[in-house]
Amino acid sequence: MRFDALPLVDDTPASRPRIERRAVRRTSGGTTFYEVASRTVLDRVPEATGLGIAWAVSPYRGCAHACLYCAGRRGHRYLGLDGERDFGSAIVVRTDVAKRLRAQLASPRWGGETVGIGLNGDCYQEAEEVYQLMPGIVAALRDTGNPFRVMTKSSLILRDAELLAEAAQVAEVEARVSVGFVDDRLRRAVEPGAPSAQKRLELCATLGEKGVPCGVLMAPILPCLTDSEDQLRAAVRRVADAGAVSLTPLVLQLPPGSREWYLRWLSEEHPRLLPRYEELYGDGPHAAADYRARVVGRVAELARLYGIGTRRAPWQPRRTADRQLALL
Numbered sequence: 001m002r003f004d005a006l007p008l009v010d011d012t013p014a015s016r017p018r019i020e021r022r023a024v025r026r027t028s029g030g031t032t033f034y035e036v037a038s039r040t041v042l043d044r045v046p047e048a049t050g051l052g053i054a055w056a057v058s059p060y061r062g063c064a065h066a067c068l069y070c071a072g073r074r075g076h077r078y079l080g081l082d083g084e085r086d087f088g089s090a091i092v093v094r095t096d097v098a099k100r101l102r103a104q105l106a107s108p109r110w111g112g113e114t115v116g117i118g119l120n121g122d123c124y125q126e127a128e129e130v131y132q133l134m135p136g137i138v139a140a141l142r143d144t145g146n147p148f149r150v151m152t153k154s155s156l157i158l159r160d161a162e163l164l165a166e167a168a169q170v171a172e173v174e175a176r177v178s179v180g181f182v183d184d185r186l187r188r189a190v191e192p193g194a195p196s197a198q199k200r201l202e203l204c205a206t207l208g209e210k211g212v213p214c215g216v217l218m219a220p221i222l223p224c225l226t227d228s229e230d231q232l233r234a235a236v237r238r239v240a241d242a243g244a245v246s247l248t249p250l251v252l253q254l255p256p257g258s259r260e261w262y263l264r265w266l267s268e269e270h271p272r273l274l275p276r277y278e279e280l281y282g283d284g285p286h287a288a289a290d291y292r293a294r295v296v297g298r299v300a301e302l303a304r305l306y307g308i309g310t311r312r313a314p315w316q317p318r319r320t321a322d323r324q325l326a327l328l
């Protein structure tokens with residue numbers, strides 16, 4: 001990949017995205033990268049995401065996989081970018097993320113909670129081939145024995161399998177490959193830049209073989225499109241076959257930013273489903289609580305039936321010398 005470096009833009013005209021006021025802009029092919037420095041890199045994660053983690057670090061904002069439903073699209077708006085048009089082709093890169101993370105993890109104020117990686121953009125998307133930020137992030141977490149979860153759809157994570165396996169020896173570590181459904185035709189429509197479900201499940205199996213515990217984030221489950229008994233069963237069975245150590249189901253969320261785009265696609269491709277979506281979501285981001293409980297409950301039953309998570313030995317921390325020092 002070749003970059004055409006542009007100078008730091010400090011007199012951005014009003015018509016240019018706000019992010020350009022504090023970024024170095026580089027272009028490569030059809031993608032624009034905005035390189036930024038950050039004071040802090042550990043971001044709070046709202047409980048409403050349902051991910052069960054309170055903190056996240058995001059080396060990239062924006063994502064080449066360009067999933068229609070991605071909640072990260074909203075953040076692009078705050079940067080003056082278009083969450084619809086630019087999300088897959090304008091990527092914000094926190095170039096100093098590993099250094100900043102190491103400093104924050106060493107702070108006496110940090111409580112050692114589990115950190116999620118890859119929430120606002122896949123941390124192993126194509127940009128990572130160039131910027132290579134993840135090895136530094138994983139090493140910082142490993143050296144402090146801090147638990148973490150890496151969420152990705154990309155096989156580039158295999159490049160760091162050895163490092164992740166090392167980290168898993170001293171901290172509770174899990175890769176989470178997201179596979180919401182196994183219908184490849186639907187995948188091409190709503191996750192246009194992402195690998196097939198089959199490839200992601202093979203990735204899960206390979207990570208397990210390499211000593212990296214890998215679970216599956218079954219997200220999103222799309223109401224009326226991927227939530228039938230047959231579809232849920234087929235997906236859970238294949239997740240079990242891949243040797244996933246956990247399965248976390250999440251029903252589609254429609255926060256502002258992704259809601260408009262997803263519903264526009266739905267109205268074009270499946271107009272007859274709009275009334276049901278209206279009924280389930282109203283004006284809010286979450287499907288009706290009873291619907292979510294039913295679907296999530298069914299997936300949990302199927303996961304038990306297929307034995308997901310039962311083969312994993314309980315994790316025992318083995319403190320490294322660096323972790324001991326960090327705690328002194």
Ligand code: SF4
Nearest residue numbers: 063066067070121122
């Ligand atoms: S892979 Fe994840 S971060 Fe990337 S667009 Fe899809 S949902 Fe968003």
